[in-house]
Amino acid sequence: MDDESWSLSPDTRKPLPELIEDKLRQLIESGRFKAGDRLPTEPELAQRMAVARSSLRTALQRLQLQGIVEVMRGRGWYVRSTDVGDRDDVLLLDNHASESDLIEVRIALEATAASLAALRADDGELDEIAKRAKEHQTAPNDDKEELLRTDEEFHAAVVRASHNELLEQLYRSLVPKLRGSRRNSYGTHELQNRSASEHNQVAWFLKRRDEGGARVSMTTHLLGLYNDVASHAATPAAERATLNTYVYDSEEDEPRWHRH
Structure with a gap:
């Protein structure tokens, strides 16, 4: 060649x-x-x-x-x-859809994927998800491309573990369209720690085959990005999705409810 x-x-x-x-x-x-x-x-x-x-x-x-x-x-x-x-557009998504709209759809897809993964993932897939969470946690804080890569790998591993091919295809259609906002969400050590901690929460519930916990912890995690984007877009607070969320308690080694 x-x-x-x-x-x-x-x-x-x-x-x-x-x-x-x-x-x-x-x-x-x-x-x-x-x-x-x-x-x-x-x-x-x-x-x-x-x-x-x-x-x-x-x-x-x-x-x-x-x-x-x-x-x-x-x-x-x-x-x-x-x-x-057309692999980036498995669905013919509206190119004019707002980032908030896209993330709302992503929350629905990934919350379902996490729930299904808790029921269907084999031990090897659960180990892979935990490994991806660790990679994201240890990625250099000043390397946005590495943070984005490890973040995408973690979420893709959860979606694959749902064993739902159509759901995976729908997820693939969203990934490229949200890459810019995901990359821009990094920048501070605090945000990376939050992201890494929430990945660990999802992995924690999956390891315990807790379907409801996995769904809620994934939703909680994605709501962080959603609220950041909605704030930049000046979306009224009354129109944003909210949820009672799990917060990880390191002393008790288990999540607990936190009401917003």
Whole structure:
């Protein structure tokens, strides 16, 4: 393959992982790689694109979230689907929908996914969710791309554990549209700690197969982002969703009710 075919777009408005994602999608859509094909190794891909492996891995994981590629342990990355043209729009979502509208739909989807995961996830999937929560907790506070990647991986793991393919497809349709607000939500150590703590709460309830607790703790977590976005959009408080929430008590090692 000629080197030129691996050159990234010069668009400086996009973060590097998104430029890599665009290039890989382009190569797959062009027929360079077909469904079932094994992609070059991560070191080889990074060399061809002249990028760091961390940025490459983020791009691959985003494509994995969209169902375009998949990783097979010990074997590498494979093309799962060549239908890349509309993978970001599994649903034909209104491009003019507000972020608040999108997050309200996301809350409904992920609350249901968490509830189903508490009932259906196997032990390996629960361990994977806990691992993703830990990765997000230990991500560098000043690396927004890593915070976004680990956050997306955690939520995607919960959605996959619901074992509902349609729900997963609906979730995939929302991920790209909310990426900007999710990235911008990071910036302070306090916000990262809040996000990490709430991920741990969700994992706690899932580990105990608590369907109701998993649903409510996921809703609580997403309401934080929702209220941040609604505040910036000047949405009247009376029109915002609210909920009695769980708060994690480290001394008792279990969540307790907190009424807002």
